Amino acid sequence: MNSESTTLLQGTLDxxxxxxxxxxxxxxxxxxxRIQQITGGTFVVKPGSLFPALHRMEEEGWISSxxxxxxxxxxxxYYRLTKAGRKQLEVETKRWGRISWAxxxxxxxx
Amino acid sequence: MNSESTTLLQGTLDxxxxxxxxxxxxxxxxxxxRIQQITGGTFVVKPGSLFPALHRMEEEGWISSxxxxxxxxxxxxYYRLTKAGRKQLEVETKRWGRISWAxxxxxxxx
DNA sequence: AACCCTCCTATTGACACTCTATACGTGGAT
DNA sequence: ATCCACGTATAGAGTGTCAATAGGAGGGTT
Numbered sequence: 001m002n003s004e005s006t007t008l009l010q011g012t013l014d015x016x017x018x019x020x021x022x023x024x025x026x027x028x029x030x031x032x033x034r035i036q037q038i039t040g041g042t043f044v045v046k047p048g049s050l051f052p053a054l055h056r057m058e059e060e061g062w063i064s065s066x067x068x069x070x071x072x073x074x075x076x077x078y079y080r081l082t083k084a085g086r087k088q089l090e091v092e093t094k095r096w097g098r099i100s101w102a103x104x105x106x107x108x109x110x
Numbered sequence: 111m112n113s114e115s116t117t118l119l120q121g122t123l124d125x126x127x128x129x130x131x132x133x134x135x136x137x138x139x140x141x142x143x144r145i146q147q148i149t150g151g152t153f154v155v156k157p158g159s160l161f162p163a164l165h166r167m168e169e170e171g172w173i174s175s176x177x178x179x180x181x182x183x184x185x186x187x188y189y190r191l192t193k194a195g196r197k198q199l200e201v202e203t204k205r206w207g208r209i210s211w212a213x214x215x216x217x218x219x220x
Numbered sequence: 221a222a223c224c225c226t227c228c229t230a231t232t233g234a235c236a237c238t239c240t241a242t243a244c245g246t247g248g249a250t
Numbered sequence: 251a252t253c254c255a256c257g258t259a260t261a262g263a264g265t266g267t268c269a270a271t272a273g274g275a276g277g278g279t280t
Contacts, residue, residue, distance in 0.1 A: 011266080012213065019216055029228060038219040042212035049267055051230060056266095074227055074276065093217060100210050102152035103122065106129055107203060109148040121237080139257060159238055161259060166237095184246065184256055223279080230272080237266090243259080250253085 013053050018089040027076035028054060062088045123163050128199040137186035138164060172198045
């Protein structure tokens, strides 16, 4: 992840990947582009962050993959959300809610 | 940092420490308690996270320290915000704003 | 054919941060 | 005496992200 967000969001990358895949199955770079899109360009996920995360999440069973052809006729590995992945997205979304609430409280404090 | 927030907020600890010290100088454990307070109990910073962060931030020049006596008559190292620290808090606050906005966008996306 | 560019996946090595666990000294209470 | 709370401190491990790099494969150009 980059673009001046650097380093801030441990664990949040997973949430963004899961959220991206809600829109439907897509390959790695597709996920990367979608994240950039839905965050208004704020987050740019580079390959060195993306693929390790994807592999890890597949091991955890949150996503599944299969080889296919991209829209440009290239070999591409597609990912899709599993049931466990949807559950996980929900968990992480709630967690994010708690955390951003807490930080908002802190920043408002006098 | 702990209490089910675990691992999520790389870099945010600094912001919370800086924000805590806006209320006035205090010693290490005091900072820890204040963070817990202003985040509504969501964040609990343990010594193993707190002190390394404090040392690092002092090296960066964001806070300065001096030895004194605590309210319980014990030796305690007090920390206070420097001018650079106030500046840094501002920088990190703005960054947080951008990031939480971007993630909110992402989570609202369809 | 040779070439280059883009797409797409992938790995490596370094780095930064946080956590758990542990340690130690001291003041106050029982 | 003993025990607990206070307060600071460090070591070691684990995790996640990054920059840099690699390489195959398709499409276009010359």
